[in-house]
Structure formats: C-alpha cells, structure tokens
Amino acid sequence: MIADERGIVRFINPAYTKLTGVEAEDIIGQELSAARPSARLPEVIKSGKPLYNVHRKVGDVEYIASMHPIIVQEKVIGGVTIASDITEMQNLNKKLINYRNKVKGLINRVKEQNVARYDFCDILGISPEFQKIMRMAQKLSQSNISVLIRGESGTGKELFAHAIHNASKRAQGPFVVVNCAAIPVNLLESELFGYEAGAFTGANKQGKSGLVEIADEGTIFLDEIGDMNVDLQAKLLRFLQSMQFQRVGGTETVDVNVRVIAATNRDLESMVEKETFREDLYYRLNAAQLKIPPLRERKEDMEILINYFLAKNGNKDCGHYTLAEDTKRILFRYPWPGNIRELENTVNFLTSISNENVIASSNLPEKFFRDRPDRHPREDVNKEKQALIDALELFGKSVKGKKEAAKHLKISLATLYNRLKYYGIK
Known part of the structure; x- marks a missing residue:
C-alpha cells in the first residue's frame, strides 16, 4: 500500500487485498487514518522514520508490516507499507521445530549407538608387563595421535580403544567402531565415507553419511585394519593426511576432526614386505603402538580374571562360584589360544552346567585334557x-x-x- 504526503491512499496491490481483506475501491482516495484508525503509516510519513515488523491481525490471519517513508530530494512525499503473511511462516516454523526435534532424536540415537562402554578400571591385570601397557595407554589417551593396538584375537584390544577414548578430551564425542573384516570390500568405502543420492544401484535415495562423518569430534576405531583392501588403504591414507574426504559419488570436500585408533592381530610388517599392506599407511597408523600380551604370558593375571568372571555369573539364586583346586590347576596349565575371550566363555560354560558352587574338573570340556604340554609320551603302551x-x-x-x-x-x-x-x- 502507498499513501501520499497527506496520508491519502493512492495504491494497493492484489496481494495486500488478499492478505488484509481491504478492497482497492474501498480505500483508494481515502485518508488512511480515517479509513483505518490503527494504521501506523501516517506516523511514518509525518516523522520520516521507518517502522519494522509491526505485528497485525485480521480475523485468523496474522501478518507483519514494515513501513517506510518515500523521500525525494530530502523531502517526504509519501509512505509505503509492505505486509507479509506470518500465518504460513508460523506453520512452517512449527514444521521446522518438529523436524529439528526428529533430527535431534536421530542424532541422540546415533550417539547412543556410538558410545565407548569401557574405562581403564574395566581392564583387569596385575602383571608388571600388563601394568606397563596400561600406563602407556593412559598417557596416550591425553594426546590426539593415532594409536595402533596389536595383539592376538581375544586379548582385549577393543577394551583398550574404548578406555583410551573415554579418558580423552574427546570423551563427550562419538566412539565409532568399524570392523574392517566384517564389512564386504565393495561396501566398505561407502560405509566409511558415505555416499550421495543415486551414487550406485541400491543406494539410499537421500544419500548416507559415512562412519567417518558420524565420528566427527570423536574417535573412530578401525578394528581388524589388516583385513582392509589395498585400494581402500590408499583412500584411508589420504583422509588421515588431510582429515578431508569426498562421499562416494560426490564432489564436495567434507572436513572432519576425528582421532583414529586401529587394531589388528595380523603381522603388518610381513604384509608390508609382501605389499598387501601399504607401508605409508602403516607408519601413519603406527604413530604410537600398544602390544597386548597373550593370556599365556600373563599367568599372574589368571586368578583375578577367573574370579571376576565367576563373580559376574553368580547371583542371589545360585550364590558365588569357586573352582576346585584341580580345576584351577588345569585352567592355569592350558595355553588359551583364544585368550581372555576363551577364558570368559569357558567360565560361563562351567557356571552354566555345574550343579555345585565348587566347580569340579569333571565339568571341563574335553579339549582341556588333550595334548597336555606336561605329558610324558609312552610309545610302548596303548x-x-x-x-x-x-x-x-x-x-x-x-x-x-x-x-x-x-x-x-x-x-x-x-x-x-x-x-x-x-x-x-x-
């Protein structure tokens, strides 16, 4: 709407009529202050100062109006009112708030799924060598350098990764676990770096964020890194060097801030020699190394681990479990190729089948009596x-x-x- 210097309405457009319900023939040529006593435009024309975002309501319709003086050669010759419907804006705002809440909920769900569950107090061991590794891991938790955790299967490499994250300054950020051996080679790149809509057959229509992006401001744990395809190793190396990547099928460069912890039970040095693992990636990941000893080299820790698993399986109905002395001797003598994971599974098995709280050796599986290392061969007897x-x-x-x-x-x-x-x- 436009009015002259005397406040006489000279023009309104159809949009103003639609919004306010004021017809052109009812107001053009009329003095605005008389036709619409609540109008603020005459005030603006008189003062020469604009008014912004004045809330107005006509019936069920709400709108905001901004009024400006029309100045020619430093003289006010009229004024203009610009009205904007806020009913639709409010509806859109409500939808936006709803979507934000949904996104917030999804983010919280993602965070809940990507949380480190273990601390250093959850890692048990009193042997000197193991305590030395614990102290090293605690020191490394305070830095941001990459850590390579070495050790046989079942030694607790993932527990150390969890604990390092939880003791670090990134503890409030996500902890994302990637099992490089479990994800098919043809999907690993898109899982790590995400993909754009329509990047490949079967891809999500909206695209998908990768695990690296989800781990932003937190830690990504690359378990079984020795099983990663050589071609993908090159892309991982480029990412580690720049902390930048492109989604599969995309051209936009994405920046993230993540810490990388990797773990393997493979002989990476031998793989480097055979060119099945990139030497430059090996040195990039191996900024700091933790080598977790196998259980057979941690005899001092056997009893504390066994007692922990026994206590974990005890309850108010069955009471507390203990091992008979001969059972304990057999377990201490066994080489534990599956390490702590095998020990835990064995204790779980024993407490499940034992009818007594003192677990006899007769409950032990047959493997504990085969190929004993202290056996004296007697070739002359059957x-x-x-x-x-x-x-x-x-x-x-x-x-x-x-x-x-x-x-x-x-x-x-x-x-x-x-x-x-x-x-x-x-």
Missing part, C-alpha cells in the same frame, strides 16, 4: 593305559583322586581298579 596314567597324574592317586579319575574316564571305580591292576599301574 591309548587306554596312557589315559589311565594321565588321569592319575591329573587327579592324584588318593581314593578321592581315583574317584574323580573314574568319573572323568566315565567308568566305575571298580573298573578303574581292575584296569590299573591289569596294566600294572600303581
């Missing part, structure tokens, strides 16, 4: 005689020991005595 000798060595030659031996061999005590006599075993 397998049955050797089995009898092994059982007596294991359980002892007392009456109680012979009962346990018979139970282990799944024969009666009388049969045991007869066979001992037959083979001349005393």
Whole structure:
C-alpha cells in the first residue's frame, strides 16, 4: 500500500487485498487514518522514520508490516507499507521445530549407538608387563595421535580403544567402531565415507553419511585394519593426511576432526614386505603402538580374571562360584589360544552346567585334557593305559583322586581298579 504526503491512499496491490481483506475501491482516495484508525503509516510519513515488523491481525490471519517513508530530494512525499503473511511462516516454523526435534532424536540415537562402554578400571591385570601397557595407554589417551593396538584375537584390544577414548578430551564425542573384516570390500568405502543420492544401484535415495562423518569430534576405531583392501588403504591414507574426504559419488570436500585408533592381530610388517599392506599407511597408523600380551604370558593375571568372571555369573539364586583346586590347576596349565575371550566363555560354560558352587574338573570340556604340554609320551603302551596314567597324574592317586579319575574316564571305580591292576599301574 502507498499513501501520499497527506496520508491519502493512492495504491494497493492484489496481494495486500488478499492478505488484509481491504478492497482497492474501498480505500483508494481515502485518508488512511480515517479509513483505518490503527494504521501506523501516517506516523511514518509525518516523522520520516521507518517502522519494522509491526505485528497485525485480521480475523485468523496474522501478518507483519514494515513501513517506510518515500523521500525525494530530502523531502517526504509519501509512505509505503509492505505486509507479509506470518500465518504460513508460523506453520512452517512449527514444521521446522518438529523436524529439528526428529533430527535431534536421530542424532541422540546415533550417539547412543556410538558410545565407548569401557574405562581403564574395566581392564583387569596385575602383571608388571600388563601394568606397563596400561600406563602407556593412559598417557596416550591425553594426546590426539593415532594409536595402533596389536595383539592376538581375544586379548582385549577393543577394551583398550574404548578406555583410551573415554579418558580423552574427546570423551563427550562419538566412539565409532568399524570392523574392517566384517564389512564386504565393495561396501566398505561407502560405509566409511558415505555416499550421495543415486551414487550406485541400491543406494539410499537421500544419500548416507559415512562412519567417518558420524565420528566427527570423536574417535573412530578401525578394528581388524589388516583385513582392509589395498585400494581402500590408499583412500584411508589420504583422509588421515588431510582429515578431508569426498562421499562416494560426490564432489564436495567434507572436513572432519576425528582421532583414529586401529587394531589388528595380523603381522603388518610381513604384509608390508609382501605389499598387501601399504607401508605409508602403516607408519601413519603406527604413530604410537600398544602390544597386548597373550593370556599365556600373563599367568599372574589368571586368578583375578577367573574370579571376576565367576563373580559376574553368580547371583542371589545360585550364590558365588569357586573352582576346585584341580580345576584351577588345569585352567592355569592350558595355553588359551583364544585368550581372555576363551577364558570368559569357558567360565560361563562351567557356571552354566555345574550343579555345585565348587566347580569340579569333571565339568571341563574335553579339549582341556588333550595334548597336555606336561605329558610324558609312552610309545610302548596303548591309548587306554596312557589315559589311565594321565588321569592319575591329573587327579592324584588318593581314593578321592581315583574317584574323580573314574568319573572323568566315565567308568566305575571298580573298573578303574581292575584296569590299573591289569596294566600294572600303581
């Protein structure tokens, strides 16, 4: 709407009529202050000063109006009102708030799924070498350099990665785990770096953020890094050098700030020699290295680990579990190729099948009695005689020991005595 210097309305457009309901023929030529007493435009024409975002309401329609003086050669010759419908803006704002809440909810769900669950207090071990590694890991948690965690399967590499993140300044950020061995080679790049809409057949129509992007301001843990495809290793190296990447099918460069922790049970040095692992990536990841010793080299830690798993399986219904002395000896003697994971699974198995709170060795799986390292070969006796000798060595030659031996061999005590006599075993 436009009015002259006397406040007489000279022009309104159809949009103003639609918004306010004021028809052109009802107001053009009229003095605005008389036709619409609440109008502020005459005030603006008189003062020469604009008014902004004045809230107005006509029926159910709300709008905002801004009024400006029309100045020619430093003289006010009229004024103009510009009205904007805010009803639609409010509806859009409500939708925006709703979408923001949904996005916030999705972000929270993503964060909940990408949280480090373990701290250094969850990692058990009292052996000197293990304590030395713990101290090193705690120091590394305060820096941002890449860490390569080495060790056999089941030694607890992922626990160290969780603990390093939780003790770092990035603890409030996401902790994203990527199992490089579990994701198919043809999908790993798009999982890591994301992809744009329509990047490949079967891709999400809206595109997808990659795990690297989700880990922004946090830590990404590349587990089983030794299983990563060589071609993808080159792309990972470029990302580590610049902290920038492009989504699959995209051209826009994305910047992130993440810390990288990698882990492997592979011999990377041998793989570098065979050119199945990039040497430059190896040195980039290996800024700091933690080598977790296998359980067979941590005999001092066996008892604390066993007791922890036993206590974890005890409850108010079944009480607290303990191991019989012979069971404990067998477990301590076993080489544990699967390390702590195998130990935990074994204790879980024993507490599940034992009818007593003191777990007897007869509950142990057969693998604990095969190929014992302290076994003395006797090539001149048959397998049955050797089995009898092994059982007596294991359980002892007392009456109680012979009962346990018979139970282990799944024969009666009388049969045991007869066979001992037959083979001349005393």
